Amino acid sequence: MTGGPVLVLGGSGYLGRHICTAFTSVGATVVRVSRPASQDGPGTAGLSTVRLDLAAADTAELARLCADTGARVLVNASGAVWGGTEEEMAALNADLVDRLADAVAGLPSPPRLIQLGSAYEYGPARHGQAIDENWPLDPATAYGRTKLRGSQTVLRAAAERGLDGVVLRVSVACGPGAPRAGLPGLVAAELAAGKEELRLAPLRAYRDLVDVRDVAQAVLATARAPARTVVGQVVNIGRGAAVPVRRLVDLLIGYSGRPLRVVEERTAAESRSDLPWLLLDVSRARRLLGWTPRRSLEDxxxxxxxDAGGQGRDER
Structure with a gap:
């Protein structure tokens, strides 16, 4: 970081909250941007909030936001996740990034733009294969396609317009606060609610699950890295290990100490990724950022x- 505030778009979201915490914990001044209707948690020293509907904000508004806050680092942790139409996802995952890149590139003193991409931008891999940053880009879902458009916008602006931009392709994040939209958050919420049965699509996939706090530390490391090291780069952020999602579910049930019968059925919502295997090669993150994941899947x-209220930590 080169002094000045850190601006976090989507700062009240799952990833955004942990990213804000990572920066404030090292003494940075953070401005989080969230929708007007969002609810903030307790106040934190060094953290302030700007209300803005990012989907509706034009290039001029985004440029003013950067200039008014004096941001030296801009983290785009906003976006639409699973659910909704491809057009709805495109509005935040791709169209917003187009306007954001234009806004930042036109500033007299632009911040570093850290774009949070997704491992689902990659094409499929066979069981046992690790996906590096040169893997073919062939997303199978609307989410992956729209995230890829956003990543390509940042990389193109870095190559053609000198934008100080970096793309972090993040695997499946889990840990405190995980939303119900993902499998870990859903199972934790059902256990906390005392449910006795959970119906899921067949649990056959393998996923690279990385702790959300480790993701936040990767963003912090990217902000601190020399420009010559990271500008225009794609960097994978994952734990570097693939875990059967059935094991994930079994671990959560075991840690809760509560019975939960899992019924796997075809009539439940099928996997939204269509990828039976997902494992990221994170050696570039170690080399360029000096970052490695610290937290085990179990922790x-x-x-x-x-965090969800389903015990867990006291069961160790």
């Missing part, structure tokens, strides 16, 4: 469950 799931 991540215990903390997720404790």
């Amino acid at each position: 991540s799931l215990r903390d997720l469950l404790a």
Whole structure:
């Protein structure tokens, strides 16, 4: 970081909250941007909030936001996740990034733009294969396609317009606060609610699950890295290990100490990624950022469950 505030778009979201915490914990001044209707948690020293509907904000508004805050680092942690139409996802995952890149590139003193992409931008891999940053880009879902458009916008602006931009392709984040939209958050919420049965699509996939706090530390490391090291780069952020999602579910149930019968059925919502195997090669992150994931899957799931109110941490 080169002094000045850190601006976090989507700062009240799952990833955004942890990113804000990572920066404030090292003494940075953070301005989080969230929708007017969002609810903030307790106040934190060094953290302030700007209300803005990012989907509706034009290039001029985004440029003013950067200039008025004096941001030296801009983290785009906003976006639409699973659900909705491809057009709805495109509005935040791609169209917003187009306007954001234009806004930042036109500033006299532009901040570093850290774009949070997704591992679902990649094409499929066979069981046992690790996906590096040169893997073919062939997303199978609307989410992956729209995230890829956003990533390509940042990379193109870095190559053609000198934008100080970096793309972090993040695997499946889990840990405290995980939303119900994902499998870890859904199972934790059902356990906390005392449910006795959970119906899911067949649990056959393998996923690279990385703790959300480790993702936040990767963003912090990217903000601190020299421009010559990271500008125009794509960097994978994952735990570097693929876990059967059935094991994830079994661990959460075991840590809760509560019975939960899992029924796997075809009539439940099928996997939204269409990828039976997802494992990221994170060696570039170690080399360029000096970053490695620190938290084990077990600790991540215990903390997720404790945060949701389903015990977990006390069961160790």
